[in-house]
Amino acid sequence: MAESETAVALLCGSEQSREQVAAESWCRSAGFDVDVIRAEAVAGDASLSPYDVVWWHADAVPDAPSVADLGSELRSFVADGGGLVLSLAALSAVDELDIDPVAPDDVVVDPDGPPAGPLLKSLHEDLPVFEGVERRSITREATGATVARYEAVLPERGEVLAATRLPDRDEPGLVTAVGWSVGEGSVVGLGDCLVFDAEPPADVATARDALATSLLANVADTALPDRPHDAEGLAALRERLADDPHRPSYHLSPPANWLNDPNGLVQWNGRYHVFYQYNPGGPNHDTIHWGHAVSDDLLHWEDEPVALTPSPDGPDRDGCWSGCAVDDDGTPTLLYTGGRGADQLPCLATTDDPDLRTWAKSPDNPIIEAPPEEPAVLSTDHWDGEFRDHCVWREDGTWYQLIGAGLADGGGAALLYAAEDLREWEYRGPILTGDYGIDGVVWECPELLDLGDRSLLHVSNYEDVVYFLGEYADGAFEPEERGLLDHGDFYAPQSMRTDDGRLLTWGWLPEARTESAHWDAGWAGALSLPRELSVDGDGDLRQRPAPELRDLRGARESRDDWTVAPDSPSELDLAGRSLELRAEVALADADAAELAVLETPDREERTALRYTREGDLVVDRSAASLDPETSEEELRMPVPPYDEPLDLHVYVDGSVVEVFANERHCLTARVYPTREDATGVSLTARGGAAEVSLDAWELAGTF
Ligand code: FRU
Secondary structure, three states, rough: OOOOOOOOEEEEOOOOOOOHHHHHHHHOOOOOOEEEEEHHHHHOOOOOOOOOOOEEOOOOOEEEEHHHHHHHHHHHHHHOOOOOEEHHHHHOOOOOOOOOOOOOOOOEEEEEEEEEEEEEEEEEOOOOOOOOOEOOOOOOOOOOOOOOOOOOOOOOEEEEEEEEEOOOOOOOOOOEEEEEEEEEEEEEEEOOOOOOOOHHHHHHHHHHHHHHHHHHHHHHHHHOOOOOOOOOHHHHHHHHHHOOHHHHHHHOOOOEEEEEEEEEEEEEEEEEEEEOOOOOOOOOOOOOEEEEEEEEEOOOOOEEEEEOOOOOOOOOOOOEEEEEEEOOOOOOEEEEEEEOEEEEEEEEEOOOOOOOOOOEEEOOOOOOOOOOOOOOOOOOOOOOOOOOEEEEEEEEOEEEEEEEEEEEEOOOOOOOOOEEOOOEEEEEEEEEEHHHHHHHHHOOEEEEEEEOOOOOEEEEEEOOOOEEEEEOOEEEEEEEEEEEEOOOOOEEEEEEEOOOOOOOEEEEEEOHHHHHHHHHHHOOOOOOOOEEEEEEEOOOOEEEHHHHHHHHHEEEEEEEEEEEEEEEOEEOOOOOOOOEEEEEEEEOOOEEEEEEEEEEEOOOOOOOEEEOOOEEEEEEEOOOOOOOOOOOOEEEEOOOOOOOEEEEEEEEOEEEEEEEEEOOOOEEEEEEOOOOOOOEEEEEOOOOEEEEEEEEEEEEOOO
């Protein structure tokens, strides 16, 4: 192997372990200039200044007092521009070394573990420390050593660089590599993946050598990112993903990494605040924080720092799950679900920050100690009680709260509590329970909305967002009508009452591709457009896109009274991935009329919205993408015949196609065309001519 210029100090305890001896000889054979230095010597008067890199490779958990003595020497070495690599169990010492207050929680001796390697985050795979390292590789067989990984918690300062790759799958929830900047220098923690006292197959050894060589050779010269905590850092992260054609440009998405439910929606001091379930560690559902975005016009959003972070010692250690925001006589207050172990329990946080950036969690969390006993709440292999998510309102001076649940004897439930002060809650019982065969086993994210003449209760049952329109009084909901808020990729919506009295609802638009595809993209999840909910004169539900969205309109193409001839597609001149289309469609002689978007000129890729004589709107994704990792599932929504001609209102935005039919029915589809020229729009009539009037606009991106 080539000679390296890098001078490495290999740190060990009073004795070198077998693994450390093996690491030393590997290091020499790899051409590094290496000295073995005892930890006591460093804590004493040995100088680290001749070295570029200190490598602490510990195959057993180092004992705490000796680490503390080392800390200040190592920190000043790094602060002056040195590189520090903490491998295997050495990563577990980051808190004692004062590099990060949160240490890895998964520290295990793993003799029989399957072969593993790093799963590099696509955002960071171009860092010099990973030069020549594949995004997915296997770099060790069974270890016998102690490995240190972040599983239920995330480092507070460090940026996740890699999770775990197993021979047959990604493990995005097992974080093995973290980077920190300290002064002028950099620290990489790699709690797994490198073992030298073993003879692995040649391909594993080659991948291991590439990883170790690149780390040691480059750590001192790589400016490693800390986890971005401010708006500027988040904007830079967002910028890195800007060229991804599947990124929405006017729908809210996370700056990078994972987003699910919208939370804590509130207009405060005139500004619209959207919080959301966010994993800063990667594009996977894990270690859930609350992300935050703010807007003055519902169109242009700015990333704000993370608003809620799980407390390693708190009832929300495993995640700050969904919840809502209320105005408690001038004090913005959040109620959310804290997860820890098998418990999910209500927690509270308040702020006096007019920008709603920093929140103080109540010392009394969890504010409800256990799920109710009657009716008994469902427990599963994972949870003592399926009991989470919050909808809070005030009525005649009393606070009320709904919590979503699953019941032990089957079916979802929305459980009602009452309080004088948002803190001491009294259980009142379910306002509605569902039949599990029809409405699902668990109701997540229940929300009760006052629409004037009627009330609307919606719940998310793992599959769909079911709504009930009816009467709510005295702690009981009488449903009169049932429906789905959206017939596609839409889940866990929440609403905001705006200062001008409107009710705006956002839902989570989950991805429709594999978890590995999320990992490769570096982000997952988006929010729907804000939808105005109301009931019309007949008491029927209306859902319209917020009128503010019209301000995004740019170039326009219109076709009035257009007879679309049967069977051969007519293309619009307007094309793109950021479009609004509004069409009145009468089937006339046709059996079906089809609007295709994101279409290639040869129609190899296209997403077809088909309006049929049977009264359905079908989103046909069979040709939406050439990528086999994406969903081809057909989505279908009834658009009752009395709705003819159909008013079809479609928003196309990267991988989002959001459809409003007759301002009543919604269907959102996630689609991932692969070809650059998948930007066309066409209309086709089947079996006869259809009559269409249409307006189409290019929309301005707001990110
Ligand atoms: C809905 C949900 C909620 C939970 C949150 C966790 O998507 O499962 O029930 O609070 O997401 O992220």
